[in-house]
Amino acid sequence: MDFTFSEDQLLFQESVRDFLINEVTAERIRASWETDSGREDALWNQLAELGLTGMTVPEVYGGLGMTVLDFVLLAQECGYVGLPEPLVHTVMVAVPLLNDIGGELGEQWLPKVASGEAKVIVGLEQNLLVEDAHVADLLLIQQGHKLYAATPDQVSLRYNESVDPSRKLFTVELLTGATVVASGEQAATLIASTFNRGALGCAAQVLGLAQRMIDLSVQYTSERRQFGKPIGSFQAVKHHMANVAVRLEYAKAPTHRAAYAVAMGQEVAAHAVSHAKLVACEAANLAAKNSVQVHGAMGYTWEVDLHIFMKKAWALANTWGDAGFHKRRIGERIFSTDAVLGAGATFV
Amino acid sequence: MDLAFTEQQQAFREEVRSWLAGNVPPEPLQSFDTEEGFIQHRAWEATLNKGRWGMVTWPQVLGGRGCDLIEWLIFEEEYYKIRAPLRVNQNGIFLLGPTLMEYGTEEQKARILPKMANGEEVWAQAWSEPNAGSDMAAIRTTATLEGDKYIINGQKTWSTRAVWADWCFGMFRTDPESERHRGLTFILVPLNSPGITVRPIPQLDGLPGFAEIFFDNVEVGVENRLGDEGAGWSVAMATAGFERGLMLRSPARFQETARRLVELYSANRMSADCDPAVKDAVLGAYLDAESYCLATYQTACRLNKGGKIGAESSTNKIFWSELDQNMHATAMSILGARAELLPHAPDAHGVGAWLDGWLFSQSGPIYAGTNEVQRNIIAERMLGMPR
Numbered sequence: 001m002d003f004t005f006s007e008d009q010l011l012f013q014e015s016v017r018d019f020l021i022n023e024v025t026a027e028r029i030r031a032s033w034e035t036d037s038g039r040e041d042a043l044w045n046q047l048a049e050l051g052l053t054g055m056t057v058p059e060v061y062g063g064l065g066m067t068v069l070d071f072v073l074l075a076q077e078c079g080y081v082g083l084p085e086p087l088v089h090t091v092m093v094a095v096p097l098l099n100d101i102g103g104e105l106g107e108q109w110l111p112k113v114a115s116g117e118a119k120v121i122v123g124l125e126q127n128l129l130v131e132d133a134h135v136a137d138l139l140l141i142q143q144g145h146k147l148y149a150a151t152p153d154q155v156s157l158r159y160n161e162s163v164d165p166s167r168k169l170f171t172v173e174l175l176t177g178a179t180v181v182a183s184g185e186q187a188a189t190l191i192a193s194t195f196n197r198g199a200l201g202c203a204a205q206v207l208g209l210a211q212r213m214i215d216l217s218v219q220y221t222s223e224r225r226q227f228g229k230p231i232g233s234f235q236a237v238k239h240h241m242a243n244v245a246v247r248l249e250y251a252k253a254p255t256h257r258a259a260y261a262v263a264m265g266q267e268v269a270a271h272a273v274s275h276a277k278l279v280a281c282e283a284a285n286l287a288a289k290n291s292v293q294v295h296g297a298m299g300y301t302w303e304v305d306l307h308i309f310m311k312k313a314w315a316l317a318n319t320w321g322d323a324g325f326h327k328r329r330i331g332e333r334i335f336s337t338d339a340v341l342g343a344g345a346t347f348v
Numbered sequence: 349m350d351l352a353f354t355e356q357q358q359a360f361r362e363e364v365r366s367w368l369a370g371n372v373p374p375e376p377l378q379s380f381d382t383e384e385g386f387i388q389h390r391a392w393e394a395t396l397n398k399g400r401w402g403m404v405t406w407p408q409v410l411g412g413r414g415c416d417l418i419e420w421l422i423f424e425e426e427y428y429k430i431r432a433p434l435r436v437n438q439n440g441i442f443l444l445g446p447t448l449m450e451y452g453t454e455e456q457k458a459r460i461l462p463k464m465a466n467g468e469e470v471w472a473q474a475w476s477e478p479n480a481g482s483d484m485a486a487i488r489t490t491a492t493l494e495g496d497k498y499i500i501n502g503q504k505t506w507s508t509r510a511v512w513a514d515w516c517f518g519m520f521r522t523d524p525e526s527e528r529h530r531g532l533t534f535i536l537v538p539l540n541s542p543g544i545t546v547r548p549i550p551q552l553d554g555l556p557g558f559a560e561i562f563f564d565n566v567e568v569g570v571e572n573r574l575g576d577e578g579a580g581w582s583v584a585m586a587t588a589g590f591e592r593g594l595m596l597r598s599p600a601r602f603q604e605t606a607r608r609l610v611e612l613y614s615a616n617r618m619s620a621d622c623d624p625a626v627k628d629a630v631l632g633a634y635l636d637a638e639s640y641c642l643a644t645y646q647t648a649c650r651l652n653k654g655g656k657i658g659a660e661s662s663t664n665k666i667f668w669s670e671l672d673q674n675m676h677a678t679a680m681s682i683l684g685a686r687a688e689l690l691p692h693a694p695d696a697h698g699v700g701a702w703l704d705g706w707l708f709s710q711s712g713p714i715y716a717g718t719n720e721v722q723r724n725i726i727a728e729r730m731l732g733m734p735r
């Protein structure tokens with residue numbers, strides 16, 4: 001039993017965190033809102049140079065050959081800065097799916113993803129819309145019991161604006177030329193595991209978002225003064241933030257466990273992912289609510305950075321399975337007559 | 349990361365399980381807040397100690413097994429699963445014991461720990477006073493050094509198990525000029541000393557689970573001082589909160605309550621589902637109990653590898669105490685009209701121990717530092733908010 005990350009994993013997290021905090025500033029995110037695509041090739045190339053886009057790409061294709069467990073701490077850091085680029089999607093959703101499909105498709109695209117040359121985006125029916133379809137060089141789209149591969153000229157996109165200006169959402173209509181890459185049983189298995197990785201990516205990101213909202217609130221309430229004191233010295237304000245800290249603290253281990261279960265292909269993975277997604281999003285939603293409150297009217301403005309992170313947290317809570325979906329999955333397991341629960345059952 | 353138990357850990361689990369299966373009394377003991385129940389629980393401590401299962405984390409020479417935190421968690425899982433008796437000497441073995449190991453003299457350890465381990469001497473904790481609750485630094489009970497004796501005068505209160513316990517440990521003001529955290533000394537006091545009056549206080553269930561202790565010129569030899577004179581506060585605070593918290597409230601306890609809650613819900617589904625909030629609460633309770641377990645394992649593994657415990661450990665107390673309250677509140681709503689009935693009431697079939705647990709869960713957010721005080725600590729020390 002060793003529920004710790006390795007030195008290497010922690011060091012990688014640290015260096016990626018430093019990079020992201022320096023590069024992906026709130027100003028840069030706001031600037032990206034003013035561009036057509038909302039995405040920056042320069043930033044994507046930097047991420048590729050760090051090896052990040054190829055983290056889960058096998059070494060033979062120029063990647064680092066790592067697992068989603070190696071990436072989960074980095075996904076938290078992506079959340080912390082509100083990274084608009086589809087890095088979590090690439091590493092946790094698209095690349096593992098391409099790996100699983102394999103064959104010529106994998107051979108053709110995986111090296112390009114690792115080098116940063118191409119982006120691959122996945123659209124599952126469980127999600128209403130497809131994130132970042134406009135910057136995809138290859139789309140892997142579910143339609144019923146089939147998975148299709150399509151290049152940009154083989155799809156038609158309809159843009160949907162989100163409350164989070166960083167999120168670019170599309171309906172994707174397949175035109176002629178898209179090819180079936182998996183069907184039947186095989187597609188169902190791929191879709192299920194892809195979905196779980198997407199939900200895991202959300203959980204990890206909202207942990208980072210929640211931490212960012214706490215940090216912004218602590219900073220703001222330490223500076224802002226009323227009644228002759230920093231408002232952060234008032235107990236009501238402190239307790240708002242302490243409540244978030246408690247929920248967040250206990251959402252981390254479930255998320256790390258889910259990453260482990262997914263990476264190891266454990267039977268419990270779907271259940272563990274639902275657990276993680278529920279508690280992480282609950283913590284982030286509480287962080288959003290209490291952070292707005294302690295910011296006063298400032299929290300209700302476009303100008304203050306809080307909303308960059310808050311809106312992303314709101315959005316992620318209802319994508320890759322909303323609370324209802326994940327609670328149903330948990331319920332099916334724990335309320336079944338043969339459920340093994342209680343002390344000593346967590347790791348079996 | 350490797351989330352599988354080693355063969356050694358599995359073998360340890362088997363050993364715990366089979367010993368407990370052969371030794372746990374088949375019928376639940378009476379409450380240790382009754383005289384007879386107290387005696388039964390004392391005897392159980394002796395049985396545990398004979399099997400060297402009394403305090404598995406203690407060193408071998410003290411009758412323990414030198415177990416690490418993971419083995420401790422495994423032990424607790426098996427212990428709660430088989431519903432073994434609660435630990436009547438918890439204030440001794442979990443709180444004072446580790447402190448003694450760190451600060452006690454060899455003489456003190458040799459004199460005190462073996463009798464603590466076998467239940468011969470049961471310990472009560474005496475911090476609180478009528479005017480020193482959350483504000484523990486307001487302690488006023490004095491201990492005056494005269495020759496090789498302290499003379500103690502004053503009053504302690506809310507002292508758990510003090511009604512039938514043999515000793516208490518507490519903090520006393522040894523420097524009458526001192527204020528707040530300074531001038532306090534950690535002293536161990538035999539409860540049968542002349543000048544001590546213990547007045548039982550009935551708790552919500554009517555049983556005297558705690559007591560007031562009055563000190564009227566009580567003489568205690570200096571050999572019963574733990575640590576230096578005036579160092580009481582740091583002795584009391586030093587043994588890290590987390591490991592104590594982990595000892596006192598390991599996840600297994602709450603996971604078993606969560607399991608029983610799921611069972612209770614499933615057995616009463618037709619009526620329980622009339623209130624749609626109930627199912628959600630059951631599910632949330634199960635998840636929180638699992639989260640508590642996962643987070644505890646994660647921290648324990650980090651500590652095993654030499655990591656340090658940080659300020660985030662202060663989140664622990666709030667999490668388990670609120671979870672416990674929520675779980676019992678949910679059980680009460682599932683039981684509906686039967687919830688108020690005492691287990692022996694003729695029409696109380698199937699209420700089990702929920703009412704007792706519900707009553708006790710009310711105290712979780714209060715004892716061991718109220719949850720409001722914990723929130724202050726989290727905000728100031730973990731988040732760094734201004735004082």
Ligand SMILES: Cc1cc2nc3c(=O)[nH]c(=O)nc-3n(C[C@H](O)[C@H](O)[C@H](O)COP(=O)(O)OP(=O)(O)OC[C@H]3O[C@@H](n4cnc5c(N)ncnc54)[C@H](O)[C@@H]3O)c2cc1C
Pocket residue numbers: 235472473474475476477480481482483505506507508509558711714715716717718719720721724
């Ligand atoms: C079941 C049980 C067992 C106990 N066992 C023991 C024992 O064995 N030994 C022992 O010494 N003590 C024991 N205690 C006492 C316990 O430690 C105290 O009850 C606790 O420290 C709170 O003190 P108080 O009861 O005086 O409440 P108060 O301090 O009067 O607090 C009342 C309320 O005011 C709030 N409050 C107080 N100060 C602040 C603040 N600064 N900021 C915000 N809110 C505040 C509290 O959070 C609480 O809600 C036990 C208590 C219980 C319920």
